[in-house]
Amino acid sequence: MRTLQLIARALFGRLSICAQTGGLIGVIVGFFLLLGQQLGLVNLSLNEALMLGLVLGLIAWLMILLLVGIWLRYGVGNVALSTLLNAVLTGILVVVVANQVNLLVLTVLLGLLIGIIVGTILCRLCDRSVKNIASYERG
Amino acid sequence: MSAVKPICGSTGATTDDILTTILALFGLAGTIYGIVTGIIEFNVATWSFLGVSASSVVWVSGILSALATLGVIGVFYYNRCLESPDGQNACTAGVVNDFVPSFDSAWNEVFPFTAMHNMLELVVKCDYWPLVELNALFIVCNDDEEQSPILQTFYESSEVCAAGLGALIGGAVGAAGGILLGALAAGAIGCTASGFLYVLCIIAVILVAALIAAAVTLAGAWAGGQIGKAAAEDSAPSAEDGTELILGDYISVEGKLITSGDMDGARVYWFAETTRMHGRSLGSPPFSHRDPDENLTADLLPSACQIGPVID
Numbered sequence: 001m002r003t004l005q006l007i008a009r010a011l012f013g014r015l016s017i018c019a020q021t022g023g024l025i026g027v028i029v030g031f032f033l034l035l036g037q038q039l040g041l042v043n044l045s046l047n048e049a050l051m052l053g054l055v056l057g058l059i060a061w062l063m064i065l066l067l068v069g070i071w072l073r074y075g076v077g078n079v080a081l082s083t084l085l086n087a088v089l090t091g092i093l094v095v096v097v098a099n100q101v102n103l104l105v106l107t108v109l110l111g112l113l114i115g116i117i118v119g120t121i122l123c124r125l126c127d128r129s130v131k132n133i134a135s136y137e138r139g
Numbered sequence: 140m141s142a143v144k145p146i147c148g149s150t151g152a153t154t155d156d157i158l159t160t161i162l163a164l165f166g167l168a169g170t171i172y173g174i175v176t177g178i179i180e181f182n183v184a185t186w187s188f189l190g191v192s193a194s195s196v197v198w199v200s201g202i203l204s205a206l207a208t209l210g211v212i213g214v215f216y217y218n219r220c221l222e223s224p225d226g227q228n229a230c231t232a233g234v235v236n237d238f239v240p241s242f243d244s245a246w247n248e249v250f251p252f253t254a255m256h257n258m259l260e261l262v263v264k265c266d267y268w269p270l271v272e273l274n275a276l277f278i279v280c281n282d283d284e285e286q287s288p289i290l291q292t293f294y295e296s297s298e299v300c301a302a303g304l305g306a307l308i309g310g311a312v313g314a315a316g317g318i319l320l321g322a323l324a325a326g327a328i329g330c331t332a333s334g335f336l337y338v339l340c341i342i343a344v345i346l347v348a349a350l351i352a353a354a355v356t357l358a359g360a361w362a363g364g365q366i367g368k369a370a371a372e373d374s375a376p377s378a379e380d381g382t383e384l385i386l387g388d389y390i391s392v393e394g395k396l397i398t399s400g401d402m403d404g405a406r407v408y409w410f411a412e413t414t415r416m417h418g419r420s421l422g423s424p425p426f427s428h429r430d431p432d433e434n435l436t437a438d439l440l441p442s443a444c445q446i447g448p449v450i451d
Binding site for chain 1 (some may be wrong): 154157159160163164165166167170173176177196214217334338339342344346
């Protein structure tokens with residue numbers, strides 16, 4: 001466990017919590033998509049990929065609510081909206097991109113990377129909107 | 140000695156140790172599974188075990204889901220009870236502002252492995268502010284007018300560790316049953332639809348196996364955790380002389396200070412080793428640092444706290 005912790009800190013220790021959450025969403029979506037691909041869900045149409053991404057994103061969101069909201073004590077109400085956006089965007093992007101790439105070896109890794117990127121961008125946008133509101137209030 | 144008051148809140152990018160470890164666990168496991176099955180050109184077949192037949196992908200879904208759930212329980216148990224993070228032995232003093240017992244929410248009863256150790260909020264004398272601030276990524280402050288800095292002081296709870304170990308054992312037992320049940324349920328689903336409904340059906344088969352395996356693993360963890368908790372002795376925080384601590388007590392605490400990845404990167408006692416009582420405040424929470432500054436004078440404190448807050 002100590003080794004895993006050291007690897008975890010080296011790989012993901014500098015990521016923000018939204019990026020880490022995004023990465024986790026991406027891994028969950030990527031894993032279930034990979035299993036689906038192994039059962040023949042390849043070369044989906046864009047519509048199918050979008051809908052499947054939405055479904056897997058929502059499932060990953062429920063898991064994140066349990067893990068982050070309840071087990072890690074961030075509070076379901078506090079994280080529900082931000083993680084929903086993160087999960088839907090990550091879910092759709094992972095399925096669409098992985099469906100295009102169609103390399104099963106890379107599906108989970110793609111999910112992880114896309115999730116981290118989406119989470120990082122959302123975190124930055126969120127920071128920016130908070131600053132904009134603050135400057136507006138200061139007038 | 141007086142010090143400059145630390146700025147409350149985040150002092151840098153905070154992360155979460157448990158979330159980081161779980162991300163690595165899931166990410167590595169998923170990536171390795173993808174690469175290995177890609178290299179060996181994994182062929183879907185029907186696997187049978189103990190009379191249950193299902194697609195190999197369904198079995199994999201259940202097995203990895205149960206293992207992931209067990210892994211999460213293991214990460215919590217390691218974080219709470221086995222990890223011995225580097226820290227700084229220190230002595231600080233102040234007034235007890237709040238007490239958060241272990242198993243403080245209903246969720247901790249349902250998921251006993253998530254329970255946290257007993258924790259006191261100690262509003263420290265200003266002499267000890269450098270210790271609250273040193274290597275901290277987050278400064279926890281009180282709700283009083285002056286937003287006095289707080290040291291979260293954890294007392295190791297045998298109930299929490301017994302519940303964690305029990306949950307791990309119970310989860311392992313549950314995982315075996317969950318994988319079988321998941322495969323049985325998923326194997327019974329036949330996908331004959333076409334178009335997107337077929338896609339949904341395939342995903343449903345995979346999810347049924349995964350969710351049942353995870354749910355039964357968690358049920359086992361609940362049972363094992365509750366058995367472990369019941370078998371352990373309750374260990375409420377108390378002073379050296381056995382007196383149970385209450386709000387408003389002036390205390391000095393010796394123990395190891397760490398930067399806790401589980402507490403937003405705040406400096407916390409993990410764990411308090413020696414606690415001495417030095418009287419009780421006439422005030423009520425939320426306490427200001429001025430209360431112990433004025434009433435908990437240096438001559439009342441043990442030598443470890445008097446010669447300067449840091450032991451080594």
